[in-house]
Amino acid sequence: MSDIRVLIVDDEVDFLETIVKRLQDRGFIAKGAENGEQALDYLQHNTVDTVILDVKMPGMDGLQVLQTIKLRWPLVEVIMLTGHASVESGIQGMQLGAFDYVMKPARLDDLLQKIRQAVERKKLQEEKIHRAQNQ
Amino acid sequence: MHASGRDMNQNPQQEQAPAWLEDDRLLQAHKLAALGELSAGLAHEINNPLAVIRQEAELLGELLVPGILERFPDGQDIQDSLREIIRQVDRCKSITHNLLNYARKNDPIIQAVDVNEIVEDMVRLVEKEAKCRNILLTRDYQRDLPLVFTDAPQLRQVMLNLLNNAIQSITGRGEVAVSTRRGGPSNLEVRIRDTGCGIAPEYLERIFDPFFTTKSPGQGTGLGLSISQKIVARLGGTIRVQSALGQGSTFTVTLPINETGSNHA
């Protein structure tokens, strides 16, 4: 579990600081970003396995950020966090390539489980591409 | 919002996008599919010469031992130039990497999945909207189901589409019942039953067609079921539908358990 790199994007700074700390306590390399622009900037300069992304943020909204991430770093898995669920946004997000949608507040154990699954998926995808490229 | 059965008969022109629009969208869909194939082919083709270029450049670098370079006035430039060639080749490699990835986007990634959990997660996502519309959501999940080897996000997408359809089929009060069960020795079933408007018999065989919709423009694109069916087929399963006009519909997704999950496409 030790070297999983997670980026959490949420404009609620208190929530952000707490979850970053809790993930770090569990051995993750966790980093917080307060908005989409910051997140994209971080991704530009750092390798990340999984992004946890709040759907509703001022500035770039979650779906926009998701779309950009999947376009520029398609292997990075994104878990969407949403407080007020709209079915429409859920369908859109899944179509844009989100790994999962999680309702806030999420239990940390559930979230950890999902992060692990997302990271496993990324690994499988990388292996697949590697095989395809070496055919 | 959903047209009632009678509305559908009165407005047959509404059932489908105008021909020119449909053509355009179909074209778009075909284009994307073709682009996917093209880019995969292209990526493969380009990878081989790229590997050769890189290898030759490295070889050149080794041949130009420092002693030789010093005899040229531009020795350092030659070395820089070689390094740049290798750098740019690596850049091209990352482009082909992305192209291959794009082409494989729809390729399932197989993981062990708890279907009850996936279904419940998606039910929770639509719960609030259902409540707002006075729709009762009930669950009946069979416990101790085996894990299924399948593509989790794609399955989520299917569940959301079916749940969304079920909710949209109900005007006024109604019920959406979601259940899971072992369907046989090697498969599971997820069932989504609604007490909505039902589907006219003459439409039943068309609902999985791309762009077939009875919803008013802006309400539905008619892609939900066709996408879902494609996904489920790729995952080795089926979607069945039973419906009685005015009474409701039941969509049943059958998924193979695939005990030996394999990611070899």
Ligand SMILES: Nc1ncnc2c1ncn2[C@@H]1O[C@H](COP(=O)(O)OP(=O)(O)OP(=O)(O)O)[C@@H](O)[C@H]1O
């Ligand atoms: N649960 C249901 N009850 C009644 N009719 C349904 C149900 N599910 C699907 N249909 C019918 O099948 C049509 C096609 O469904 P589909 O999900 O493919 O497209 P849509 O819901 O119209 O639009 P979209 O899903 O793209 O927003 C619907 O317009 C509707 O007429």
Ligand SMILES: [Mg+2]
């Ligand atoms: Mg639909």
